[in-house]
Structure formats: C-alpha cells, structure tokens
Amino acid sequence: MAFGIFVWAQFHNGPPWQHPVASSRTIRIGNAAIQIDFGPGSFDLPTETILKWVGNSASSVATYYGRFPVARDRVLIEFAPGRGILRGTSWGGVGGFPAFHRMVLGDKTTQSDLDEDWEMTHEFIHSAFPSVDDEHHWIEEGLAVYVEPIARVQRGFLLPEKIWADMMSDMPKGDPGSSDRGLDQTHTWGRTYWGGAQFCLLADVMIREQTHNRKGLQDALRGIVDAGGTIDHDWPVEKAFETGDRATGTHVLSQLYGSMRDTPKPVDLQGLWQKLGVSDSGGRIRFDDHAPEADIRKAITRSPSIIPVSF
Incomplete structure (x- = not known):
C-alpha cells in the first residue's frame, strides 16, 4: 500500500522503485540496514548532509519503537526544482525490500529545511504498522501524525x-x-490525518x-511491530488493535475503535488539555505539573534509550 501527503505524477515511467539510481549508500541502525x-x-x-537527515529520522523512529521496524529499508531521494521536501510516499513489500x-x-533545499523537516520521520513510521484496508487509512496516517513529533522529542530534536x-x-x-x-x-x-491523530492521543x-502510567500507546505499537505487524504485511485492523491491546494488558484500542469506527464521536480536547496540564497563555504554552494527569503528559514524551545510526 502506498502512503503520501500529496498525489503527484511520477518523474519516470514505471513504478518508483524501478527509477534510475545515480549513487547509493547504506546506513545501519541496530540490526537494520537502510x-x-x-x-x-x-x-x-x-550528500553527507542528506544522509544525516535520513539517519536522524531513522534514529527517532528506532528510539520510539525500541528498534527500527524492518530489517531492510530503502529510501530513494529524487530531485526537482524548488526548495524543501516536496513529496514523500511509502510502499511495503516492493522491489525486494520490506519498506x-x-x-x-528541491534542488535548492537548505540545511535549515532538513533540520525542520517532519516528513522523513513520518514516512518511516508508516513502516511500523501493517497495511490495512482502505477504509482504515485513518489509523495509518493518524499514527504517523501523532507519533512523528513524539519520536523527535524522545530523540532530542524537538522540545515538548x-x-x-x-x-x-x-x-x-x-x-x-x-x-x-x-x-x-x-x-x-x-x-483521516487529524481524526486518526485524535484517536491515538485518546488511546x-x-x-x-x-x-x-506503566504503559502507553508506545508499548502497544512496539507489540504490533514485534508480532510482525509492519508495512509489508496485510492485516485486518482488528488484528492490529488486538495485538496492541495484548501488549498493554488492556482493551483500549479495540474498544475505542468500536466506539469511533461508525459513529462521529467527538474527543473532548479541552478536557484532555486540562487533565494533562497544558494551556496556552498569550501564545505561549505553559505546563501545570499539579494537573491530575501531568505525569501522563511527561511520560508520553519521556526519552527511552536512544538508538543511534552508524554511517
């Protein structure tokens, strides 16, 4: 299954994994090769600057999941006129690679563009969930939207x-x-994107x-990956949620899915912010460490063991 923020015509005839390659490098993260x-x-x-950008994104994802989700991954970098990251798309099980x-x-992309980028991390996160039927695309994108910034905080690239x-x-x-x-x-x-992210935050x-506060969504997602639930495998969404629930000893994912899949269930965001101790004071975020669930807020972004990349 393919994922991407944009629909865009291909540069070349044939699928992207068959596009021409001018040069190639491999980086390693734990037991995985990219x-x-x-x-x-x-x-x-x-080239080394772009390699570091890819490596930092991979390290963020590996840190969140405890390891890089797939043993072999491939990233094709192509260039077009412009500046910044113009497109990002992911597939599973193509061209001999799990992801x-x-x-x-853009050919005029700067170092600051890469430093501020979220899309490479977002695309790597797609590797860490099984491919599901099209009507469940919201969980694939919602997870990537929700996990991406948290992974970057845990790796030290963003502030809470x-x-x-x-x-x-x-x-x-x-x-x-x-x-x-x-x-x-x-x-x-x-x-699709933010409704899915709301589901993940609430879960x-x-x-x-x-x-x-002993376990969170991070543990559920690690359990799904450990059970083989990666982008190159097709799963019913119910199997993914049941697998995540087993990893946390709860029924949160399955029950929340049951309540939101066919019913427009609003999420009380204001109530969540108040419980977590998050407020906006004149455009500046303030944390209330005496809020009822301030410890949950802290745990969501707490840094686990960082997993570095070898170039």
Whole structure:
C-alpha cells in the first residue's frame, strides 16, 4: 500500500522503485540496514548532509519503537526544482525490500529545511504498522501524525512545549463535521490525518490511565511491530488493535475503535488539555505539573534509550 501527503505524477515511467539510481549508500541502525539511493540530478547540499537527515529520522523512529521496524529499508531521494521536501510516499513489500520510501527534495533545499523537516520521520513510521484496508487509512496516517513529533522529542530534536502547542492548534482539525459517519466511513483530509491523530492521543491517555502510567500507546505499537505487524504485511485492523491491546494488558484500542469506527464521536480536547496540564497563555504554552494527569503528559514524551545510526 502506498502512503503520501500529496498525489503527484511520477518523474519516470514505471513504478518508483524501478527509477534510475545515480549513487547509493547504506546506513545501519541496530540490526537494520537502510539503503539510500540518489536519483540523477544535481543539488546544493552535500550528500553527507542528506544522509544525516535520513539517519536522524531513522534514529527517532528506532528510539520510539525500541528498534527500527524492518530489517531492510530503502529510501530513494529524487530531485526537482524548488526548495524543501516536496513529496514523500511509502510502499511495503516492493522491489525486494520490506519498506520503500520515495522522497522528492528541491534542488535548492537548505540545511535549515532538513533540520525542520517532519516528513522523513513520518514516512518511516508508516513502516511500523501493517497495511490495512482502505477504509482504515485513518489509523495509518493518524499514527504517523501523532507519533512523528513524539519520536523527535524522545530523540532530542524537538522540545515538548513545541509539540503540545502544535497539538492544541492542530488536533481540532480532526473534529467530526455534521455529515460525519465515523472514522471508517468519513474519508476527508481532516478526519483521516487529524481524526486518526485524535484517536491515538485518546488511546495513549486511556492506556496510561488504566495501567497507572506503566504503559502507553508506545508499548502497544512496539507489540504490533514485534508480532510482525509492519508495512509489508496485510492485516485486518482488528488484528492490529488486538495485538496492541495484548501488549498493554488492556482493551483500549479495540474498544475505542468500536466506539469511533461508525459513529462521529467527538474527543473532548479541552478536557484532555486540562487533565494533562497544558494551556496556552498569550501564545505561549505553559505546563501545570499539579494537573491530575501531568505525569501522563511527561511520560508520553519521556526519552527511552536512544538508538543511534552508524554511517
């Protein structure tokens, strides 16, 4: 299955994993190898700078999941006129690799563009969940939206204040509208990306509430990966949620899915922010460490053991 923020015509005939390659490098993270291929064309940044960008994203994902999700991954870097990361798309089980990502960079991309990028991390996260039927696309994208900034905080590339500010600003984009029929039946951009992210945030908090903050969504997602639930395998979404629930000793994912799949269930975001001790004071995020679930907020972004990349 393919994932991507944008629909875009291919540069070349044939599938992207068959596009021409001008040079290739491999980086390693734990027991996993990531092949990074560069398409033809010129670009302003040194190759080593782009390799570090890919490596930092891979390290963020490996740190969150406890290991890189697949043993072999391939990233194809192609160039187009412009600046920044222009496109990102992922596939599973193609070209001999469990995961394949095609990233299109503007030829005038700068170091600061890469430092601020989220898309490479987002695409790697797609490797860490099984491919499910199209009506469940919201969980694939929602997970990537929710986990990406948390993984970067845990790796040390973002501050917690930044991601909680973004959540307060962006999570309402996932609210159900008047014609909503639940996450499985409503395929708008907002519900697919941010409705899915709301599901993940609520699941994370509920798992931590039920386990007295000993486990969270991170443990559920690690359990899914450990059971073989990666992008190159097709699973029913119920199997994914049941597998995640076993890893946490709860039924949160399955029950929450049952309540939100066919029903427009709004998430009380304001209530969540208040419990977690997050507030916006004149455009500045403030944390209340005396809030009822301040410890849950801290645990969500707490750094586990960092897993570095070898170049």
